[in-house]
Amino acid sequence: KQWYQRRVAITAGGTKACSSTDASAVGEFSPANMKLKLNSMTDTACGFKHRVPCLLSGECTLDTVKSGCTFDDATGVLSMNYFVNFVTPVWKFTERDALANKDDQVIKFWSCSESYSKRRRRDAENDFEDFESIEKRAVNGSDAEDSSTSDSTHFVAATTVGVCTVVLMTAFLTVLVLRMKQKRSEDLEAL
Numbered sequence: 001k002q003w004y005q006r007r008v009a010i011t012a013g014g015t016k017a018c019s020s021t022d023a024s025a026v027g028e029f030s031p032a033n034m035k036l037k038l039n040s041m042t043d044t045a046c047g048f049k050h051r052v053p054c055l056l057s058g059e060c061t062l063d064t065v066k067s068g069c070t071f072d073d074a075t076g077v078l079s080m081n082y083f084v085n086f087v088t089p090v091w092k093f094t095e096r097d098a099l100a101n102k103d104d105q106v107i108k109f110w111s112c113s114e115s116y117s118k119r120r121r122r123d124a125e126n127d128f129e130d131f132e133s134i135e136k137r138a139v140n141g142s143d144a145e146d147s148s149t150s151d152s153t154h155f156v157a158a159t160t161v162g163v164c165t166v167v168l169m170t171a172f173l174t175v176l177v178l179r180m181k182q183k184r185s186e187d188l189e190a191l
Contacts, residue, residue: 017109018078019071033116035068037109038080046112048082054099060084069109080107 018034019025027033039062040047041055048067054060063083071078082102090096 016071016073016076016078018069019073021073022071025071027117028112028115031069034109035064037112037114037116038069038082038107039064039067040112040114042114044113046108046110046114048080048102048107051102051105051107052082052084052100053103054084054086057099058087059099060086080109 015024015029016022017025017029018031020031025031028037037043037046038048041049041062048062049055052060052062055062061084063085066083067081069078069080084100086096086099090099
C-alpha cells in the first residue's frame with residue numbers, strides 16, 4: 001500500500017471549524033463532524049472525494065482513520081489532511097502527484113448535502129462496536145486491527161530471518177569449500 005498526504009491550510013473567519021477548544025466549533029463544525037464531512041464518500045457537495053483525482057476515478061481509497069482536520073488556535077489556520085492508498089502501486093512521483101494532488105478548488109465543508117449536526121443512531125452503534133474492540137486489545141497494547149505496527153514488526157522479523165539465513169548459508173559454504181580443499185590435499189599426498 002502506498003499513501004499520500006496533502007495539507008491544505010485555510011485561514012478561518014468567525015467559526016473556528018474543527019477546533020477542539022473554541023466554543024464556535026460545535027454541531028456541524030465540531031472536530032468529529034468535520035471529520036465525517038471531509039471523509040464522506042456519499043455527500044454530493046463536501047469532502048475530499050470531490051477534489052482528489054484518484055478518489056474520483058477509483059484508483060485510490062481514502063484512509064478515513066488518518067484523514068481529517070485540525071485547527072491551530074494560535075495562527076487561526078484550519079489544516080485538512082488526507083491520506084490515500086493507491087489500488088495499484090504508483091512508483092513515479094509525477095504520476096502519483098497527478099493522481100493524489102487535489103485540484104485548485106477549495107475542499108468544501110459548508111452547505112453540505114448531508115446533515116452533520118445531529119448524532120445519528122448508526123454512529124452510536126459504531127461507537128459501541130469500537131468499545132468492544134477495545135476489550136479485544138492484544139497483550140502488547142496495540143489494537144488487533146492496527147496494521148502499521150504489525151506490518152513494521154513483520155518487516156523487521158522477515159528481514160532478520162533473511163539476513164540470518166544468508167549468514168548461515170555463507171558459513172556453511174565456506175566450511176564445505178575448506179573441507180573439500182583439505183580433502184583434495186590429503187588425496188594428493190596419498191598418491
